[in-house]
Amino acid sequence: MSVWRVIRRTWLIQLRLRVAFPISYFQVLLQPLVFGGIGLLLYSAGGRSAHLAFAVIGGGLVGLWSVTLFNAGFDIQAERWAGTLEQLMGCPTPLAAVIVGKIASSLCLGLASLAANLAVGWVFFPHLFHRIDAIPFAISGALTLLAFFAISLVIAPLFAWTRTAGALANGMETPAYLLGGFMFPVAILAGWVQPLAGLFAPSWTVRALYAAAGESASRPDYPLWWGLGLAGTAVYLALSAGLFHLLETRARRSGRIGFA
Amino acid sequence: MSVAAVELRALRKVYRHRHGWGRGSAETVALESVDLDVPPGELFGLLGPNGAGKTTVVKICTTLLLPTAGTARVLGEDVSQAGRQLRQRIGFVFGGERGLYWRLSGYDNLRYFGDLYRLPPDRARRRIDELVQLVGLEGRIHDRVERYSRGMKQRLHLARGLLHDPELLFLDEPTIGLDPVGARDLRQLVRGLADRGTTVFLTTHAMLEAEAICDRIAVVHRGRIIAAGAPDVVRRQGADLGVVEFEAVGIDDRLVQRLRQLPGVEAVQVVAGELTHRVTVQCPDPASLVLQLGPCLDGALAVGLRVREPTLEDAYIRLVAEPAP
Amino acid sequence: MTGLRLFAHGCLYQYRALFNWATPLGYASSKLLVPVFQVVFFVQLGVFATGGGDPTYFAIGNAMQVTALNGIFGVVMTVGNERQFGTLPLLLASPASRLATFLGRSAFHVVDGIISVVIAFAVAQLLFGLRLAHADLPLLAASVVAVALSTCGIGLLLGSCSLVSRDILLVANLVYFLFLVVAGVNFPVTRLPGALQVVSRGLPMSRGIAAARLAVAGAPASRALPLLGQELLVGAAYAAAGYLLFRVLEGWARRGGLQEAF
Ligand SMILES: Nc1ncnc2c1ncn2[C@@H]1O[C@H](COP(=O)(O)OP(=O)(O)OP(=O)(O)O)[C@@H](O)[C@H]1O
């Protein structure tokens, strides 16, 4: 009950703060537009204009991922810099509740990014949207969001762990575009990359998403893809719980909660 | 019988820090072995110089830090095992300006911490109004914290620490960085809290502060308690000594060293003033020390010499003085 | 002479600051992961999207664009950090040569940027087998150096701007992404709408990348060299603007006008 209140309030406050912070607009609007634009120019150059969905939806996915990744990476770090991490650790509400609220707010921004990209796409390429199979598309979208949420919950304590949060965040941005198949099918990647992509839960839900938008080489196997995506998400959540626990014990042992 | 608010037994804390990749590690013994009892209802002051281990004690008691050995029981619960329930019953305020959300208003800060301390919204609202009055932030509570002065932030911190009506409040150097007036106001606030039944555990390195408001104090030095009791009692630990005090010009380290080595001298303190240094020497027989001063000062000029009874500050200085080599 | 030492010192400080800030792991990840994955991602995207285009084309463009990471973010962060840590007023108050201090700050990033490109090329060669048989390697190297220098030029301007505006990292981000679109990294500049072509001409990088493509194709140096000259000129223009701004801001700071910026 009270945990929900904390999550809701954190979500609200963070949303308000992020909306007041220009970098969020940049990530939300410009980055997806740039990637979407590059995608459009490339896909329309060759004989592949049938696959424009990869540009229109892909730009949005790139934006969603970047917003989630960067915010999650800095969520705990920001509390540390503000000196509030100690207060959070010392209060009766679990730190994870606060982080869940913060992640929910960045997912909302990410969603706005996806929506903006889709809206632009819809104006210029309405035919892409006629092909969409609405129900599997919506379910796959929701599961993708859920997977991103779970990954964020892993990233947040992980980045608080190392002092190299920023560099790692930078380093993890593009690999996800590749492994998740955000802008082209994972199948075109080298064989040895495939198992890696398989471990990245969003690759399954994104595959389903594109299949529902008419971009699938084979007959879509939604239950399998959704199931694998969900299984990955569950693993991430368990991993996150463990990491939060470890973070707290280590902080209590080393006394370095308040230190950068 | 009531449980002790704080009960520390042979409490030990060793910090380990790694220097970086493959560069080994080092240890700092912050608490050697600390025994301490604070009964409920008391305003207790933990005194000590920089690095003595005050903050470490407070962090262990507030569940932010795990002890290396020994036990710490707070409100009857062992802090190593205790979690949420204990945190709900204690409050803590660390001195300084950090630890608030600067981009939110003071009110939003309090409301958010009210949520974190699981207060039902309507109770939180009433409590916030009360506390804002108490700490005197009425006019400014809806301003963003970044526009607060240091003293206002400190008072907001105090309100934050009191939101959930803790049985026991920890204050780590609550007056740090405040001007004398601000510090006095804050002390009065804290005294008032204690008078109304909250147990308060505060740390400070300012002797006067402890003397002014604490029921009982303990002095921690190099991770050990070296004196404890009512301020009077601690002061009397130096009662067998007298104090010789004078202003001097031309004091240097060598001279201070010589003073320290005079027979019977227990502690020497030198405080730099604008033109002169104020030198305080503690010893059992001030009269004979005065006679030895002349040759010892060796050309340095001493004025305003007087002999007086030790204060609590003198007692403290003697307690934490470097042992003579 | 003092100027030279200061220059060297600036470099060293840079290097150390980077290493302290990001531990070896962090440095390696930003040094390796970012360039490598950017190249791999765009090569894969480009080849798939164009239905079997030439990987060499995308590899060259993106490997060169990687210098923008150093030239822009590196240089801007250097100045920005100084502001954050409050050392800038000290620097401004010191009698050291302004120009040497200023350039010293970027020299490290020029070298670091070149290393990044070399890594990116090596990885592209390994994974996609670049066709470098006809390549004029000295000319290619010259292109890399030219682009590393010219992006630092724009970085210096942004760095100076960051002394007065807190949001300059945003602009840095914008420029970084602009390069991806307008500098002929993934498709020829001529495919852009007219307005963006103008932007492209006003920014560094596009000519350097064009020269690198010529070098790889084995075209005669006489065609690439003018491009490189223009590339360096554009970079120098930005650097000069940055230096001027730095001096102007310094004057303000002296008169106390910049107080609130620090
Ligand atoms: N996180 C930490 N890691 C390593 N050493 C630490 C850490 N925190 C404190 N120390 C060391 O432990 C000792 C006690 O520190 P502590 O902060 O408890 O002292 P203090 O009495 O609060 O001092 P001050 O009056 O300066 O606040 C010091 O030597 C300090 O350097």
Ligand SMILES: [Mg+2]
């Ligand atoms: Mg302390």
